[in-house]
Amino acid sequence: MPAQVPDPPRLRPGAPRRLPAVPVPGWRESLPSWINRLCLAYEVRGPDIIPALGLNVRGEMRPTTAGLALSPPSIAALGAATGFSEQTIGGMLLSRFTATALPNLPRPPYGHPGALTAWAAGAWALRRHSNFCPRCLARDGRWRLEWKLPWSFVCLDHVIYLCNRCPRCGRAQSRLCWGRDSRECRLMQPASDAAALLRADLPLRKEPNAVCRGRLDEAATVPVTDARAFEGQERLMRWLYGAVDESAREEEFASLTALAAQCLTPEMLRRAQPELRPVLPLDGDAWPRTQPELSPLWTDPLWMAAAAHVAQRLSATRYRPERSVLWLNLRQPGPAHPWKRLYWRNPALHGTALVFGPFHHDTEHMREALRTGLVALPYQGPAYINTHSPYRVHPAAGSKVLPYPQRSE
Structure with a gap:
């Protein structure tokens, strides 16, 4: 009996034609980067190549959404224009990390400018910007x-x-x-x-x-000499790109890194290599106020490397979550310390990061941090509550910060 041929994807009227030559996406290359190479190959600009790729759904190619996610019709149209499979196209989108780094990501299309407002308030992602090597x-x-x-x-x-x-x-x-x-x-x-x-x-x-x-x-580069930061990066890449079981094994490490990034102090980096210690200035402002997306310190690569150093150090000693959180608590600055006045984020951490960011996962480290008061869930309005998170915040207006974990039904 001959094998059944799957039905072709249904395209909306006016689907794009197959392009004669298309560059192959690189290893872990982003969609905007691949579109740019396609523009260079055909010597055209973005406004001319986007319709040829069938990416005409409103809101999907804005500066804050390009490369984030695509609707099924857009993926089908892009596949018809380039000949690449849905898996290849999905591998170039940030939506592939919804199970790890970007939980609760709303589904496209993002027709309304405020469709991502609640999610973006605490998502650990650079939507407008990008780091680079x-x-x-x-x-x-x-x-x-x-x-x-x-x-x-x-x-x-x-x-x-x-x-x-x-x-x-x-x-x-x-x-x-x-x-x-x-x-x-x-x-x-x-x-x-x-x-x-x-x-x-x-x-x-x-x-x-x-x-x-x-x-x-x-651009000038800084060599990595801190072994713990390098090992921490390897573990986080296994969390992001690894198989399901491999990613699940590194989830606790990612949670510990997130906690360390929010409460990092100079005392924690006494054993770190010199390139990580200067990321903790005691005076001045390390971030330009004109670029709000870069205001959180966790968007600095060296800051996150320092947090991974701390997490890897605690993991190497095989501390239980209770002892790791206790270690972080004991090294927090007092109320009169200059570090406390300048850079310490309050116990509620950064905005809604606890609700939408890396604290989405119900890990042992997160439960212990909530129990001991190292972190606390800030008040969230109904539009900002993560329905996938095991933690809930009291919905009454004017209520105090109530860090009580409660499993979602």
Whole structure:
């Protein structure tokens, strides 16, 4: 009996035609990076290639949603235009991490601008920006998918820490300038900002703006000498990309890393290598206030590397979750310490991260941190409650922070 041929995917009217030549997606390459290479191959810009790929669903290709997720009709249309399978296309989207790093991600399409507001308030993802490895960009110009996640802070191929700023203008990269060299900063530097222009070696012009054109592949790199940070990155990659059972084994380590990232102090890094200790300044402001997405310290690759160092150190001693959380509690600064006044996040941690972020998982470390008061669930309105989380917050308006775990029904 001949094998049954599966029915072709149903495409909406006006489905795109098959493109004659399409570059093969790279290993762990993101969708925006692959679209950019497609634009370069056909010498077109993004607005011209997007309709040819069938990506016309409203809201899916905005700067804050491109590469996040695609609706089934868009995946079918993209597969028809390029010949790639649904698995290949899904592997280039951040939605592949919904079971690990990005829980409770709303399903596309995101037709309304506020469709992702509740989820994005606490999601640990760089939607507008991306970290990068200068040596990887110099090699092939491809942007990796995990660079959009704070969980990725070390390039395991080149054993260096990732960068997060242009070496010329000092601004984070969005990588949505399709049809341009992906190794060049294409951000517009306001001409009115004379100090920024002089710092970027750009002439003062009368034009309203000027393109930076800094070479990202020439950015200075920091070699990884801290073995615990490197081992922690390997474990987090197994959590993100590993098989189901392998990922489940590293879930407790990811939870411990998240806790350490939120309550990191200089006392915890006395045994770390020199490249990790300077990430904890005692004065000044480490983050520009004009870039709100970069305000949380966990978006700094060196900060997350320091948190992974702490988590790996506790894991190497085979501390039970009770002792690991106690160790973190004992090293918190007092109320009069300058570190407490400048950088310490309150016990409720960062906004809604406990509800939507890495604390989504019901781990032993998280339960112990809640029980001892190291962390607390902040009040959340009904629109911000994670229905998948085992932890609930008292819904009454004006209620106090009530860190009580309660399994969802």
